[in-house]
Amino acid sequence: MAPEDIISKLKESMDEGRFKHSLGVMETSLILARRYGANAKKAELAGLIHDCARDVPFDAQLKMAENFGILLDDIQKQEPVLIHGPLGAEIARNDFGINDEEILNAVRLHTTGDKNMTLLEKIIYISDYIEPGRCFPGVEDLRVKAFKDLEEALTSAFDSTIRYVIKSHRLLHPRTVSARNFILLHKGREERT
Template sequence: MGLINTYEDKLKNAIGNKRYNHSLGVMKTAIKLAKKYNVDKKKAAIAGLLHDCAKYKDIQLLLKRAYEFGIILDNTMKKSPSLIHGPLGAEVANKEYNVEDKEILDAIRFHTTGRENMTILEKIVYISDYIEPNRKFNGIENIRYIAYRDLEQALILSMNNTIKYIIDRDLLIHMNTIKARNSLINENKQEGN
């Protein structure tokens, strides 16, 4: 695929082989979901492949790059720096991978936390990151199954699991995640689910 060739070397060097293989899994899952939900497959592929383009292992590098791009970190991001790679990834995708499409950039920006009133592309990238084939944990098969039948329900289940995981470790929950979950529940109720 031409898209992979365009970004492969640069992306592998930035995030390493393991994270790169994860990104390929997210891209492939995002393409399948895009077909299912009538979303632009190329946008889904680019967002899926580049979603972790700024997921650096070195926390100091994350902080430095966020500062360089003028990203204002809220208290939750300061205490949980792994969340920085979403907004930083959008900036890196724009400046270093020449991605200009706002929809793609927002899907990268919000793939870690979600947000209120997510677009369908944002939902696809968020859930693709959660269910891609390399992920193995209890309950994943059920969420994979649901993702192809009811995208919003799959997102709610994944966010519930993420929130439980965060609570069990006494970590901070990003406000965007709470707003995203509440928004999805309201959407589902309005649709009669």
């Protein structure tokens, strides 16, 4: 699918705010890809498409995930906001014709993170957090950090997510804990390719 077609199809599948957010993540991913030497085209496309399943109603997301054969764990079933990552990867492949596994994995992981993330996965995760439309206390510091030290920014983002989930008495996905611990254990080493 041509990039313009992807953009117009995406626009139809989400509300206006989400579409703006998607463009913001695309823009931030591109800048970070240039900063850290990731593939700019892949970063742009992954950033654009990452929330393609986000505005599908939760009950439909559950059904679609089942139809795609996505195995959901108990935490994803209890916290359905986590489903749009893995589901988004399948929708990106099936409805938007995106077959690049690196892009699809970045979409898949953007809700929880995971241990041993690739550079592209890290860029999408943090861009989702700091794109220009995001507004929360500390976002400016996190933006600066993301351009200085990607791993430090990611650790801060995981810390905030974990604190938020605990404060809201919600279920914390173990992949988010693994993602945070992996960075602390392996700081400064090369990403998986």
